[in-house]
Amino acid sequence: MSKVLWKPGTMVYPAPAVMVSCGTMETPNIITIAWTGTVCTSPAMTYISVRKERYSYDFIKDSGKFVINLTTKSLVKATDFCGVKSGRDFDKFTHCGLTKTKGTLTDVPMIAESPVNIECEVTQIVELGSHDMFLAKVLGITIEDSYLDETGKFRLDKAGLIAYAHGTYYDLGDPLGTFGYSIMKKKTQKKRNQAKKQNREKT
Structure with missing residues (x-):
């Protein structure tokens, strides 16, 4: 197996392709972001990286609020x-036929068609170069309840989430395993597989 060395670049793929809403209900905007992710569990924190020249930059900087809408x-x-x-x-x-709903915890509009809306408050702006990183705490998460199963588990796998890799959008494929499956006992794995099969038969 041979490899080729490239110059430094952004090649951590796949990346999430999220629509970040900002502004107010009267003057809303949406910017698509791939540079985003989780940075801390407790407290729950995330980030987005935005170029200074983007229209949404000042909305987010001035208000200190934004919403990450999963796609x-x-x-x-x-x-x-x-x-x-x-x-x-x-x-x-209006142009994309999307429905704006007022945030639960902020005045920032959320995208109703998104299965998950994550309301965020900026805690720090880090100047990095081409982009500034808005580090933010998660204020709350609004989810579409149609993805809750009979046990109350959120079946985000049913939402048809997409990802972005090297200029192309992709549909997320079949699951390959669950967290910790590599060290799971065979008996536990067998029970889990049976439960999954029963759930598939019900849907």
Whole structure:
């Protein structure tokens, strides 16, 4: 097996492709972000990295609030559009046929069609170079209750989430394993597989 050395670049893929909403219900905007993720569990914290010249930058900097909206197969066209077009020219909610709902804990609009809306409050802005990183604490998460099963478990795997890799959007594929499965006892694994099979037969 041979390998080729490339110059430094952003090659940590796949990455999430999320739509970040910002502004207010009267002056809303959406920016598509791939540079985002979890940075801390307790307290729950996340980040987004945004170029200074982007229209959403000042919305987020001035208000100190934003919402991360997870994206799905049905939202992929809107996700792409909100990443390549500027909100300076038109209302992206209206253009993409998206429904804005007022945040539960902030005045920032959420995207109703997203299965998960994560309301965030900026705690620090770190200047990095091409992008500034908005480090933020998670204020609360709103989920679509249709993805709750009869046990109350959130079946996010049913939402049709998408990911982004090297310029292309992808549908998430079949599960390969669950956290800790590599050290799970065979008897436990067998019971879990049987439960999964029963759940599939019900749906």
